[in-house]
Amino acid sequence: MALDTWLIYLLASIGLSLTPGPNSLLALTHGALYGARRTLFTIAGGVLGFSALIALAMFGLTALLQTSASVLTVLKWVGGAYLVWLGIGLWRSPALHLELPADDAGRSNLTLWRQGLMSAMANPKVLLFYGAFVPQFIDPQRGLLVQFAIMAATFASVECCVEYLLARLAFRIRPWLARGGKGFNRCCASLFALIGIALPLSR
Numbered sequence: 001m002a003l004d005t006w007l008i009y010l011l012a013s014i015g016l017s018l019t020p021g022p023n024s025l026l027a028l029t030h031g032a033l034y035g036a037r038r039t040l041f042t043i044a045g046g047v048l049g050f051s052a053l054i055a056l057a058m059f060g061l062t063a064l065l066q067t068s069a070s071v072l073t074v075l076k077w078v079g080g081a082y083l084v085w086l087g088i089g090l091w092r093s094p095a096l097h098l099e100l101p102a103d104d105a106g107r108s109n110l111t112l113w114r115q116g117l118m119s120a121m122a123n124p125k126v127l128l129f130y131g132a133f134v135p136q137f138i139d140p141q142r143g144l145l146v147q148f149a150i151m152a153a154t155f156a157s158v159e160c161c162v163e164y165l166l167a168r169l170a171f172r173i174r175p176w177l178a179r180g181g182k183g184f185n186r187c188c189a190s191l192f193a194l195i196g197i198a199l200p201l202s203r
Contacts, residue, residue: 049120
């Protein structure tokens with residue numbers, strides 16, 4: 001992967017990780033309930049799930065790319081349109097409100113890990129998103145396995161940092177989300193739309 005492409009992917013991964021979703025909400029909730037250290041198990045499960053989805057999206061495209069070189073171009077345009085559509089949906093979505101269960105009992109670290117994994121894997125929109133997101137950065141002239149390793153490691157590192165930060169700031173971020181969550185959603189929505197428009201136009 002070229003350095004400039006990786007830098008764009010890094011920026012996009014940061015924007016994706018900062019976007020409110022099931023795993024970020026789970027990190028917030030578990031951080032408030034169990035503390036940041038135990039929430040690392042939740043984060044590890046989620047990162048494993050995301051890595052599996054990235055692999056599925058990338059290697060599932062291999063047969064299509066071998067069938068026709070123009071498939072990648074079509075997927076980039078379709079994927080770009082989907083990213084813009086997601087941005088529009090996020091722009092219109094209400095602010096995220098965090099509700100903590102009052103009667104939540106203590107759970108094992110394995111349970112926290114499993115919840116993080118299932119939160120990432122059980123959302124069909126995540127797979128659709130990666131199906132649109134990953135093709136924007138695939139270089140068919142380079143090895144797919146190496147590109148997967150770079151993409152998965154980059155996103156995993158970013159996701160770990162963001163979710164761990166959310167877990168540590170769980171109580172502090174709750175009132176901010178209630179007041180400024182709508183504006184935060186719109187900033188992330190604008191980033192999605194810009195990526196969806198710009199990337200299909202790039203080489």
